[in-house]
Amino acid sequence: MRLLALETATLAGGAALLDDGRLVGEIRLDIALTHSERLMAVVDQLLQDCGCEVQSLDALAVSIGPGSFTGLRVGAATAKGLALALEVEVAPVPTLDALAAILPFADAPVCPLLDARKGEVYCSLYRWGATGMERQWDYLALPPEEAAARLEAPVIVLGDGVAACRPYLARLGEGLREAGPVHSVPSPAVVGALGHAILAAGGGIPAERLAPLYLRPSEAELKARRA
Incomplete structure (x- = not known):
């Protein structure tokens, strides 16, 4: 199983590629300076470096939080878009699990x-x-x-x-x-390893069901409630 893993819940995130649980490549980046276009550029570079076509991916794994609200939205949107386009499942990996691992x-x-x-x-x-x-x-x-x-x-x-x-x-x-x-921060490779285990245990989900784990309302939601 060829798996792309994304970690965007913390300030130091990135992407990793695993093949049957073995790490093939990993790129880290500063999520504080990142938006979705840059994350996709990193994914493209990773796949190119590893000699892999995006169409060959069998599944995705993504760190779902808790963490940076902006980072989580970027990661979830990117994973969801790729999974929908490729018609593959996503493994939702809690960020605290990835850090402990x-x-x-x-x-x-x-x-x-x-x-x-x-x-x-x-x-x-x-x-x-x-x-x-x-x-x-x-x-x-x-x-x-x-x-x-x-x-x-x-x-x-x-x-x-x-x-x-x-x-x-x-x-x-x-x-x-x-x-x-x-x-101090989880790595994309560890997110991939946990995601591989989730998928092997039948815990993958359709892209439509992917949702960040925020634990608390965002500032925008709090302002809306006070309005």
Whole structure:
């Protein structure tokens, strides 16, 4: 199965191509400077570099959030347009899952923390077991102090939301480990790997059903409600 994966939920996103679960190529880019046309240019460049025609794609995977509202809309629209044109399924990959999966078979619970702005972080908690990664919490949007209060040592934290939580995590002492800046955002390749597993398990969906996971209303929606 030839799979194109898109990650646009965070500031450092991009695209990856996988063939039967094996990474063939990956391109990263600054989503903060990106619109849909540039993302498609990256997809075209990736396919060209890998010697692959877009018509040969069997499925797509896309990071659905939570994350940047603008980035999620760009990723979902691009994935939906390609999937409709190619008549293939899409694997919706939660962004927090993709971030946690950067640390396979970690020896302690893993808590990805993404900056949600407006004084909140997106978070969840995962444990690795014999059958793989298991999510322990719902996907949450919380103030940093509330997210930190839910954690117990030992725990590994990662993501661009760690800085906001750090003052409240000090109580965990040596039981707290930070994965470091190299693991601050999910990679397109990991989105592809999780997407491949979703599709193999029959979890692919038609393009028409693809929708971002926002967790909270956008600023435009809040303004509309107040109007």
